[in-house]
Amino acid sequence: MKQIYNRHRIADEVYFTSITDKKFKVNSITVNFITEMTHNAAENAVLDRMLTKCCEKYDTMAKLNRRLSELYSAGLNYSVISYDDYQVCSLSANVLDNRYALEGEDILRETADILLGCIFAPYLENGAFPEQSLDIEKQNQIDDNDSEINDKTRYAHFKALETGFTGEPAALRWGGTNEEVGAVTAKTAMNAYRRMISETRAEIICVGESSFDGLDKVFADAFSKLERRVKPLPESKISPLKNEVARVNENLDIEQSKLVMLYKTELRKPYPLIVMKGLYGGTESSKLFLNVREKMSLCYYCYAGLLYGKGTVNVECGVAPENIGKTEKECANQLGEIVKGNFTDEELEFAKLYIINSYRSMNDTVSGIGGKCLTSILTPELDVDVEERVRGIAAVTREEIIEAAASLKLDTVFTLMPGEKEADE
Numbered sequence: 001m002k003q004i005y006n007r008h009r010i011a012d013e014v015y016f017t018s019i020t021d022k023k024f025k026v027n028s029i030t031v032n033f034i035t036e037m038t039h040n041a042a043e044n045a046v047l048d049r050m051l052t053k054c055c056e057k058y059d060t061m062a063k064l065n066r067r068l069s070e071l072y073s074a075g076l077n078y079s080v081i082s083y084d085d086y087q088v089c090s091l092s093a094n095v096l097d098n099r100y101a102l103e104g105e106d107i108l109r110e111t112a113d114i115l116l117g118c119i120f121a122p123y124l125e126n127g128a129f130p131e132q133s134l135d136i137e138k139q140n141q142i143d144d145n146d147s148e149i150n151d152k153t154r155y156a157h158f159k160a161l162e163t164g165f166t167g168e169p170a171a172l173r174w175g176g177t178n179e180e181v182g183a184v185t186a187k188t189a190m191n192a193y194r195r196m197i198s199e200t201r202a203e204i205i206c207v208g209e210s211s212f213d214g215l216d217k218v219f220a221d222a223f224s225k226l227e228r229r230v231k232p233l234p235e236s237k238i239s240p241l242k243n244e245v246a247r248v249n250e251n252l253d254i255e256q257s258k259l260v261m262l263y264k265t266e267l268r269k270p271y272p273l274i275v276m277k278g279l280y281g282g283t284e285s286s287k288l289f290l291n292v293r294e295k296m297s298l299c300y301y302c303y304a305g306l307l308y309g310k311g312t313v314n315v316e317c318g319v320a321p322e323n324i325g326k327t328e329k330e331c332a333n334q335l336g337e338i339v340k341g342n343f344t345d346e347e348l349e350f351a352k353l354y355i356i357n358s359y360r361s362m363n364d365t366v367s368g369i370g371g372k373c374l375t376s377i378l379t380p381e382l383d384v385d386v387e388e389r390v391r392g393i394a395a396v397t398r399e400e401i402i403e404a405a406a407s408l409k410l411d412t413v414f415t416l417m418p419g420e421k422e423a424d425e
Contacts, residue, residue, distance in 0.1 A: 003019050003020065003021045003363075003385075004018075004019070004021075004211070005017070005018075005019050005373075005385070006018050007377075008216070010204075010216050010219060010220035011202075011220055011224060011228065012228040012230050013200075013201040013202065013230035013232070014201070014204070014219070014223050014228075015202070015203050015204065015377075016204045016206075016215075016216040017206065017373055017377075018206045018211070018212040018215070018216070019205070019206070019207045019369055019370075020208070020209070020210065020211050020212070021207065021208065021209070021363070021366075021369065022209055023209075024097075024208050024209050024366055025096060025100060025209060026094055026095065026096055026097060026366060027094070027096075027097055027108055027208030027212075028092060028093070028205075028206065028207045028208055028367065028370060029092060029093045029094075029111070029204070029206050030092035030204070030206075030370055031090065031119060031203075031204050032090045032202065032203040032205065032374060033089045033090070033091075033196050033200045033201070033202055034087075034088050034200065034201045034202070034378070035086065035087055035200045035201070035233070036085055036086060036087070036169050036234055037082055037085055037086060037087045037170065037174075038172070039180065040195070041087050041172055041173065041174060041175060041180070042141070042176025042180035043176075043180075043184050043188050043191070044089050045080045045141055045174065045175040045176060045181070046137050046138055046184050046189060047089070047193055047196065048078045048079075048089040048091065049078055049137040049140060049141065050122070050129055050133060050137050050189065051091055051119060051122055052077065052078045052091060052118060053133060053137075054118075054122075054123045055114070055118045055121055055122055056117060056121040056122065056123055056124075057114075057117050057121065058117070059123045067114065068111075068114065071095060071110055071111055071114075072095065072101070072107060073096075074093060074094060074095040074096070074107065074114075075093070075094045075095075076091070076115065076118065077092045077093075078091055079092075080175060081174055082170070082172075082173070083236075084170055084236035084307065084309030084310055084378070084379075085168065085169035085237065085309070085310075086236060087174060088374070089196065091115065091119060092115075093111045093112065093114065094366070095107050095108055097208060098210065099209065108212075108215075109215075109218075112215060112218060113218075116219070119197065120197065120222050120225075122193070128186040128187065128189075128190055129189050129190065129193075130186075131186055134184070134185075134186055134189060138181055138184055141175055142178050142182070144175060145173070145175055145176075145177070145181065146178070152252070152254055152258055153258060153301075153316070153318065155258075155416070156258035156416045157260060157314070157316060158173060159248070159250065159260075159414055159416070160248075160261075160262055160314065160414035161262075161314075163246050163248050163262075163414055164246070164262040164264075164411055164412035165239050166246075168239060168310075170236075170239070170307075170310055198226050198227060198229060199229055199231070200230065201230060201232075202223070203374065203377055204216075205370045205373050205374060207366040207367075207369045208366055236309045236310070237310075238264075238265075238268075238309070238311030238312075239264055239310045239311055239312055239411075240264075242412070245410050245411060245412065245413060246412045246413070247413045247414075247415075248412075248414045249414075250414075250415070250416050250417070251417050251418070251419025252417075252419070253418070253419075254416065254418050255418060256300060256318050256319070257318070257321045257415060257416060257417050258317070258318060258416040259299075259315075259317040259318075259413070260314060260315070260316050260412075260413070260414045260415075261315040261328065261331060261332075261410065261412070261413050262315075262411045262413075263314075263335075263409060263410055263411060264312050264408070264409055264411045265312075265313070265404070265407040265408050265409070266311060266407065267311070267403070269400065269403075269404065270308055270379070270382055271396050271400075272396050272401060272403065272404040273308060273404045274306060274308075274355060274393065275348070275355065275393060275400075275401060275404075276404040277304050277306040277313055278351035278352075278354060278355050279343060279348060280304050280313075280334065280335060280338060280405070281302065281303045281304025281315060282304055282305075282355075283350065283351055286303075286304070286351070287334040287335075287337060287338065287343070288302045288303060288304060288331060288334055289302060289303070292317070292327060292330050296326075298319065298326055298327045298330060299318055299319045299320075299323065299327050300317075300318040300319070301316075301317065301318045302315075302317045302318075302327075302331070303315075303316060304316075308381075312411075313408055315331050321417055321418055335405055335408065338401065338402065338405040339402060339405045339406045343401075348398065348401065352393050352394060355393050356393055356394070359372075359386050359390055360386055360390070362386060372386065
């Protein structure tokens with residue numbers, strides 16, 4: 001059955017989207033609060049964690065979890081991500097569809113009411129978030145930050161973005177720094193809460209078997225009780241090319257070096273860039289994988305990613321220290337091969353099929369559909385309908401691939417090398 005998609009405005013900078021797909025037995029409701037990435041990121045991340053632990057009606061985690069369990073093991077989740085120049089703080093609920101309730105209960109509405117309670121009626125003590133709970137979530141955020149720093153592949157990725165996007169919102173980390181997290185207080189957390197519900201754009205995305213009839217009015221009523229003072233979300237901007245390539249080297253107590261290269265483009269054609277990235281370094285038959293890794297054995301891993309909203313292609317490699325220079329040169333050489341048109345029809349077709357399969361797999365889960373929907377909202381050039389995306393990929397021509405590759409200019413090179421360990425940031 002074809003998905004039924006509907007999106008409409010229900011309040012000031014609040015939008016409600018429902019996607020009905022009868023192949024699922026569950027429903028998902030996600031409230032995404034979207035703001036420009038700032039140094040308030042740490043406060044927002046800690047707050048997001050706090051809001052799913054309890055609420056005014058269920059004032060302990062045990063009470064909240066007990067009630068969710070009674071609703072056929074419904075669940076609450078949170079997530080915080082960076083997307084181009086934005087920070088997206090999400091609160092979601094998942095529940096079995098009403099059709100499977102044994103006594104005809106409206107478990108979708110009851111679960112939605114719990115989610116609404118967590119957002120609009122959080123548990124407070126003397127008008128503020130409880131200090132003990134706040135300290136626990138701050139430590140959890142610091143632990144998550146540390147886990148990313150300890151993963152040197154991700155660490156190198158973020159350090160390259162810091163350099164490549166210097167002075168732009170996208171240079172900031174999704175959860176702030178440990179110092180910023182440590183500075184969060186009950187007062188600043190409350191300030192973040194007030195900003196979130198009153199000043200931040202909200203995208204509510206519901207996916208599942210239900211038609212979600214009437215749920216938009218429930219959320220509209222909740223937001224109508226607030227004095228909303230929302231400024232339109234600023235457009236995420238492509239990152240300008242530097243006058244000279246920025247080269248940053250860092251030493252840490254590691255054995256394997258990391259190389260990250262950022263290329264920038266002003267081309268605003270998403271599907272040619274996506275296919276070009278796949279051909280260059282996005283599949284097991286890509287230029288980078290087959291040549292730099294397999295044939296020349298210059299690196300342990302080598303792949304390319306695309307940050308379309310920032311007009312940036314990131315090339316990332318795990319390399320022996322003595323091969324850093326050779327690897328950078330060969331990655332550039334393989335991009336040059338695409339510019340020259342030195343790729344076969346079979347290579348191009350495989351890249352397209354790989355991307356098409358990944359798109360179609362988005363429809364396999366409610367979270368995949370919700371994520372696809374959010375990216376299409378934040379990046380309007382990407383179709384929300386998977387089959388429209390498939391047609392966009394399939395229509396990409398050899399000439400468009402060459403144009404996309406030729407538009408890339410090297411902007412940043414970040415290397416993480418073995419050496420004396422530097423002080424933690």
